[in-house]
Amino acid sequence: MPSSLQSEQSARRGLSVPVNYFAVALGTGALGAAWRTGASKGMAPEWVGESILAFNAVVWLLLVGFLVHSVVKYRAWVRSFWEHPARTCFFSLIPATTAQMGAALYPYAEVPALTLVVLGAVGQLYFASHRIAGTWRGGYVPEAASPVLYLPTVATNFATATAMGFVGWHDMAMLFFGAGLISWFSVEAAILSRLRTLTPLPQGERGIIGIQMAPPFVGGNAYLAANGGTVDWFFLVLTGYGILQLFFLMRLLPWTLEGGFSMSMWGFSFGMASMAASGIRLAAAGSLGLVGPALTVAGTAFLVFLWVGTLYLAVKGRLLVRPS
Secondary structure: OOHHHHHHHHHHOOOEOOHHHHHHHHHHHHHHHHHHHHHHOOOOOHHHHHHHHHHHHHHHHHHHHHHHHHHHHOHHHHHHHHHOOOHHHHHHHHHHHHHHHHHHHOOOOHHHHHHHHHHHHHHHHHHHHHHHHHHHHOOOOHHHOOHHHHHHHHHHHHHHHHHHHHOOOHHHHHHHHHHHHHHHHHHHHHHHHHHHHOOOOOHHHHHHHHHHHHHHHHHHHHHHHHHOOOOOHHHHHHHHHHHHHHHHHHHHHHHHOOOOOOHHHHHHHHHHHHHHHHHHHHHHHOOOOOHHHHHHHHHHHHHHHHHHHHHHHHHOOOOOEOOO
């Protein structure tokens, strides 16, 4: 076999995606859910949200397929993520997106949908108990307290609460909302201290700072899912803090993109998509005038930007990675 052909085949072998790519499904699914809500409020055609959710189901299944393939073929590589003090947090995206997929499927297949919601809830509780509670024994590296630390106990509980509220389990949804809310309050100071006082995030990973805006917007929507959809003072409080985080992160966007677009930018996706949903809720309630539409347009546009950037990476051959 010619050496050039061997080199070409070698270059094509061993491509996969890291577990943090599940953020693509989390953010896209949240955007689909936002526009499903918009359709229920008469603000958009039904096909908009359902098309996004259907597309996201394909994305999620592909990611699950890549994950299974990686576990079988590149177990040491997957284990390196699992054992890393910060990257291990990305595994919590798997149960979070599982619960989210259950909510998306619920209008079409109730029993499979509820199964996914329960699996997501149980999975995220197991992961948080196994990995996060373990840090209470001490020895946690301060540099690891980046915004990814929100994922195992904040993002997952809010995602589960939202899914449970959507399928009608409002009391359970409030329990998970409470777990996510208090977890958010307990870890935010440590995360902000790390961002302010320790070494800057590496260029290729700076997009994870976008997770910083997720708790208030994601939490606000989880709260509405749990309380039946009533826009009240508490939802406005969370939205106000989310808007403040938006201003901060837009100020930092040039710094975040210094090294060019990378998949870490999907760290913005859950917060931006949930911001779009918050805008829809505000507009439907007739609250705050043009603030609601502005949030919806901005959040949706940012998700479009993320997908354009992702397609650019795919065209350049930089989307899939070679496990080490």
